[in-house]
Amino acid sequence: MLDYIKSSNAIMDNVTKWVEIPSREAKYSEIPDCVDPRIKKALSERGIQKLYSHQASAIEEIEKGKDVVVVTPTASGKTLCYNIPVLNAILRDPNSRAIFLFPTKALSRDQMTELHELITKAEIDIKTYTYDGDTPQSARKAIRQAGHIVVTNPDMLHSGILPHHTKWTKLFENLKFVVIDEIHHYRGVFGSHLANVIRRLRRICNFYGSNPQFICCSATIANPAELASRVIGSDVVLVDNNGAPSGKKHIILYNPPVVNKELGIRKSSLLEARKIAEMLIRNDIQTIVFTRSRLSVEVLVTYLKDIFHGKMGLESRVRGYRGGYLPNLRREIEQGLRSGEITGVVSTNALELGIDIGSLEACVICGYPGSIASTWQQAGRAGRRSGVSAVFMVASSSPLDQYIVNNPDYFFGRSPEYGLINPDNLVILYNHMKCAVFELPFEDGEKFGVETTDEILAYMEEAKLVRHVGSRWHFMSDVFPADDISLRSASNENFIIIDISEPQHRVIGEVDRFSAPMLIHEEAIYIHEGQQYQVEKLDFDDKKAYVRKVDVDYYTDANLAVDLKVLDVFREEMDGRIQKSVGEVMVTALVTMFKKIKLYTHENIGSGPVNLPEIEMHTTSYWIAFPEESEIGISKNDMQNGLLGLSNIIANAAPIYLMCDPGDIKVVYQVRSTFTQKPSLYIYDNYPGGIGFSDKLYELHRELFTAARQMIEQCPCEQGCPSCVGPVEEFSGSGNPKKTTLKMIDLVLEDICTRT
């Protein structure tokens, strides 16, 4: 099959890189002596006589009492890295308890099955329970009393366990281990929240006299040990001597052909992915296709089912899999994949995490999943341990996708992505301190992660939330603070979007407070899963937008006036003729009007006013001040175009180094900044208080601009397109926006250029 593909020009013309990753031999180590004979016996029944090197190292480090983070690719048996030491400890002392944290319910269930199997084979009496929102009320009491291992998720720990710790005395008095799987998943806001949940957990353990050890697992990222130690608040030992074998793997980077060179438009990645998947499935090669949205899952499944059209019963060989499917349907599909009854499955990233679906032969990734770590996890679904497998990465026309397919070194080299969190984000920290003081009063002088704990408590006292008596701070309110905090968003200030098309209203989405005026002002067209909705009413005070389904040939674009004021400078530095700084800013956004823009032709077909208050946000920012136009000899208009091009490209280049979503950072420019008095570009975290993105970008300043330059240079368009500096129509004057932007980048990288 692969030979056929190699000989097919229709395909090979679009392949930008074909890499063969040779198979890897397993590296084994003896099972460490400390492992209980009953566990050894269970392992040998599963055919395991020896462990992979990383498993053995992990067990040894844990045995020494260290907190560890194990970095392993998909399917390398990482579960044993924590299952063995935890079971071992419980066998040694049957009072021992452990908490396992998984980011999703599906994953916890899957890991439970594996754990159960090991326990049953070892013929030991260790009770493990899942405790999440689905756990029946009647079972909860038994779990609190008797469960040795409680499998749960961060949200449940935050709102269902910690605030009720007195019901869990057995667990907290004897807590020996906290396992955090897929820790690379906890980055940005979610990770910053989790770090605070762990701070709360540690306080409670301290109250009950326990001091658990942490075992974390991570996919390959640039800073696994740093991320893990930020999350758990203590140093970790890094275990990354992967000893798992893997079969030969072909990784094929595929870039759909350009259909309009001027505008830089490429063929749809969805249609190209369909073509490849169809070819594979027709040849009875078990294939998984990853798409980026639930909608494209459905579209692609419909297309692929056509392969078996008219053949009775065979249509069920192609299935979709995504969030929103009922659990038993998901189980059925997972089972079908393992047994081979299903040849093709189209999935969102729901199957990216370690759910056991056996090993498939091929994987088609439709659109870059947003991070290298995710890409490798998805790719890992094909060819888990032996045999040849193939992975096709089909790029979309977004700048990031284009960068990936054109820079294979980035893809195949050492992971450049940093998982960043900011546990001290004031908004997040403050909210968790409320929960913490609810759970246990603070003692004078006690620190909750930050030196300024007392000051924050004093502020809470003024807000009449706590009361200082004797040497302690007590919670003084009748609310249940954990209820108001979602671990998935920075503030509890999201607007919810309610579809009122049907008599039965339903919530279809959420928009953060800062974006609300732009996206869901009245009359705005809001697009959700491909369906257009018009906003009928925006209740700004209650944070609700009521929308109704419509079918119109335009979209709306709000005129957003963003103003940015620097409040504090943390660090600054001259780099050639450029000054770069990082600090705290206040961003104000005011939407005054919106335009209706016709689809395809982009004609302006109307407008309307927006009367909404100005929105303010305090956050961290990294900014760059350029020399005046006259100093570098470009026109005012070119300066403006260059800054605009830069803000477009930098927003797209940032995710190369940060594991973040496109909306997580924003870029604005000022032709003459009120603060620097110079043409300036501001890059800021789109979360109140900041998450650490801009901080990191400040450090990665040159790398960031180098990547931006590559993105522009590799784009085949002539003057600019949405895949690089932005659509030409956005720019004014007669210059070539691409060239102007490159000139600005050269300025930033100047002394490197002169040196080399």
Add this chain to the structure above:
Amino acid sequence: MYQDLKSKLEMYKKSLAEKNDSVTRPYQPVNNKNDIDKLLDGFICNNGEGSCFVTEERYPASYIYGGCSIGNTEMLNTDILKKVCCEIHNDMGVGDFLFLDTETTGLSGGTGTVAFLIGTGFFETGEFVLRQFFMRDYDEEPAMLTALNELLSKYKGLITFNGKAFDWNLLQTRFIFNRIKPSMSEPVHLDLLFPTRKIWRLKLESCSLTSIEENVLEEYRTDDIPGAMIPSVYFKYLENKDARDIKRVIKHNKLDILSMVSLLNRICSMLLNPLVETDGDRELLGVGKIFESSGDYQNVIDCFEACMGSESVMVKESASKKLSRIYKRSKNYQKAVEHWNNMLKDPSIPKIFPMIELAKYYEHIEKDPFKALEIVEEAVRISAGMGIMNNIYHKDLKKRLERLRRKTGSVKNA
């Protein structure tokens, strides 16, 4: 350029969602006149953990509350108490129980909710003693719990209203929190909420203690403090130590306890003499249900048979269903069939249930599948005309119909 943390927090206030303006208000000078020990008759209790405020009132047995003297409650015999709460042992009387009710800083539960006032009541040498423990600030909690614990050690059980889910649950949390071992670990717990719901659910919109107080005990409170306001009253007290509103909370708590004493007596007298003491068929039906759960079938039959004359279709239907089941279980088929037939005769009662029961009877007891088939066929006809509301019976009927057809077919063939 530097900003201190406080002004930063101020700026973030929007995101922090703190609604109240945080104006720094200096503590008001303590107004001695309104100190708790000036306003209320009580004493400061000192123990190893510190001190707390205790107030106590003694009521003679003849004191009338809720329409009868509270001394009657002490006299209730064990047999009746056991019907209300099956956990009660043979040798226990009301004197072995402590009445308990708390006032708290919130209703959400969790470790951040504190019981700042614990009201208790018990009978002692012919009097009813109402003793309340109050913490004047958070640091008095250990002392207050210790004082309560001392009292608890003298009793075998608790009488509460919704205490299983709330008050006792919360106090257990507080004990653990303060590392005090409760002297009563697994008390016999008579939670009045459960019998109350059984008896009055069909009659009253709400089965809260307040509602029972007004509608059953006919006691009306004046100047009562609404429960929802209690946490904020306490928080305000902590700030200015002006105990005037706390006095109202203490009174509120006292009345709750007196109501429980009276309510227990009322429930027990209904059980002792159901036909006389109940007010209407709905209450009678409820009392019957209590007998049912305690397994006292003679009383169940008396209550439910008395309900047969009810004007309420719902009471009648529910009572006949229950009665016919009891008769059926005790193999008194004649009585059971009579009830099913009566249900069929009553145009206001849905027919499917008695028809299914009759079909079962004819099929299994009378061994007359033809008669049974006839009834089921009729039932299917009725059920088909009733739409999805009767779907719960539909599957059952279909299965029954098929089986009976097979059976009657084979009987014919034979």
